[in-house]
Amino acid sequence: MYYNLSLLFIYFFLYAIIGWMCEVVYCSIPEKKFINRGFLNGPYCPIYGVGALIIIMFLMPYVSDPILVFFIGIILTSTLEYVTSWGMEKLFHAKWWDYSDHKFNINGRVCLLNSFLFGLLCVVLMYVVHPIVYDLVNSFSSFWIQVIATVAAVFFLSDLVESTRETVSFNKKLSSVYEATTELKDNLKEKGITTAHEVTARVRDLKDGKLSEAKDSAHHLIVSLTNRINETKFINRYSHRRIMSAFPKMAHQDHQSSLELYKAYMEKNKSAKTEHDVK
Template sequence: MYYNLCLLFTYFFLYAVIGWCCEVVFCSIPKKKFINRGFLNGPYCPIYGVGAIIIVSILGPYINDPVSVFFVGVVSTSVLEYITSWAMEKLFHAKWWDYSNRKFNINGRVCLRNSLLFGVMALALMYLVHPFVERIISRFSPFWLEVVATSLAVLMIADLVSSTLETLNFKNKLNRVSELATSVTDDLKEKGVETKGQLTQKIADVRSAQHELLETAKDDVQKHVEEFTGRLSEKAAFRRYSHSRIINAFPNMISKDDPDSLNLYREAMLHTKKIRKLHKKAKKQAKKSQEK
């Protein structure tokens, strides 16, 4: 019994990793930078692991019928994606991905293009990937399979707990953003900055015009921008990475409670990142001057 569970989990884990690799390649190439996709910190997307297990379990009897494999793959994975989107929205009050701008979508949770791609992936899984994976796993003895599967399960559970806590912290951070933004816009009303959207635009304007560190805080608006982004900046490196990873992994995420605060925090993080780069540049220049 335990061996069968370990075997099932091993399949789940491998396909979660493969799915993560596909997501990273698919999303990183257009952006021309590495993007760690998925809800968890580790290199895996559980939704792909679950989807692969469902497909392999359901489509076994249809292995000689590629058309059925394709269409059942389309339907089953689309249902899984829809349920996952709905559940995560209810848990974290945020829409993590949104396909509303794509044709033939259902509530922005699933769209025809992705569903067809999942159908193609179901064909690849059943006829190419799974037979190969089965051969590889069959070479492991029951003992080592149980050891590896148990170790991976412990690591993934730890990651799940950590990622969930960081996501809840991210949600609380948006509340902090809203509180600080209200204070800043109250101070800048006379400057024409009365809403979070206007403050977001001001931060973007300052960031795009800022080329040197000494250019900051020349006027009252810039002073408030620097103070605002500074107070939002996370001191802990891991937390900065975690919040940045969430935003980069889900660029179309929409906060159901306060979408304006999410957009504002996203822009504030970009501004803070640029300030850090300018600090590093200044330090390097100072070091070169001392060496001369």
């Protein structure tokens, strides 16, 4: 029993890593920088591990028909992506990816282009990747399969716990940004800043050194706001920056304006650090 579970987990783990690699390449090339994709910190995306197992189990009986594999693969992977998007949104009150700007999308959770690509990946998985992975995994003895699976499971579960904790911390951070903005709301209105968009724009201007106390009467309020944001523990945590980088189209249900403001603040800090390092 333990051997079978170990074998299953190794397949899950390997395909989660392969999926992460595909995501990183797909997202990093257009941005011309490395982007650590995925909810977890480690080099794996669980959704690909789960998806690969589902595909293999459901499509193995149809492996003699590549066309059928392609279309059933589209249905399976699109369903998984939609359910995962919905589940994470309910759990963390944020929409982690959004395909609303893509044609033929369903509630921004899945789109035709990605579904088509996933269908192609299903074909590649069944006819190219899985035979290689199968031979590789089964080249190990049952003892080593159980050892490798146990070590990988401990590593993976530890990352899952830590990443979940960091995401909860990220949500708390957005709440604190909202509270800081609310406390200064009346004072900002007196200076002519009436919308969350204007506040975010002023923080970005501050980043670029465009504001000066002599020219902008709201300067001290914007500085005070950024100081309040900075007071929160772990403000410069890598995890917060990574989450926003990995999911640039994230939309928060409760604190979207705070998310945009926090992004602007983190960009300001990153720019300031870069200038300091150069000097």
